[in-house]
Amino acid sequence: MKVVEKYNQNIGIVILAAGASTRMGTPKQLLPYQERTLLCHSIEVAKSSLCRPIVVVLGAYAQLIKPDISQLSIQIVENLQWSEGN
Template sequence: MNAPVVGLIILAAGASTRMGTPKQLLLYQGRSFLRHTAEIAIASLCQPIVVVLGANAERIKPEVNLLPVQIVENPQWAEGMSSSIRVGIEALSNLNQNIEAVAIALCDQPFISSPLLNQIVEAYQVTRRPIIASEYAGSLGVPALFSHALFPELMSLKTTQGAKQIIKKYSPEVFRIPFPEGAIDIDTPKDYQEFQAIADESLQSRTGI
């Protein structure tokens, strides 16, 4: 059985108003959040990869413009995540007509990993469920995969909520992948400070320093 072609969209168009500085450029393990997420995507089974930029695009672009990803800009980024998903799916469809599914990831979930993305793709390959979603903090969210059959619904999203409403709509059919670290949401300087403390602790426990 041929492996399904699964594209990946990294949503990185937001203005980070609560952070006060583009969170795409915040540092984690010596790299920006966006570069970290893009490198993890490149090392996964997902291909092709589209990065959707919007606010501060010119400042952020140098982080990924030498990587094997397609960068697209969403002029309507202020309308919210739904508009970036539309732009991402259009770009993926132009890159490869045979895409069977799309995975969607955010650049401010620093604990995302290539094995997690691979687990999501493999779950789709085995179960053929229309949605494979990450489960954390008692809810379902991204990174999540959507089969080609749901592209029209993803393209017609109108709210700022993004893909979560589609996950909710089809929740009985969703295959869940545990990702407890997905609950770490970085929106404010305080969130970032708390995250850095968790990341340092995690690094120390891994390295024994």
């Protein structure tokens, strides 16, 4: 019997990664975790689900983070008002 995976187009995943990590002093999104960055790990876990779309919201450090995730077949949204908490 062949198992066919169907993506659930009705349930999406939003990964909020717009914070500035001010207390840490370095972007948490780019911390190494299991041979990749923490954000890449989170995205890979989301991709292993059947939920679609997967949207990553960036804000602070967006220009540093985008190259790390741009090849992962996800939607990237940049929140220009991240510092206001919006």
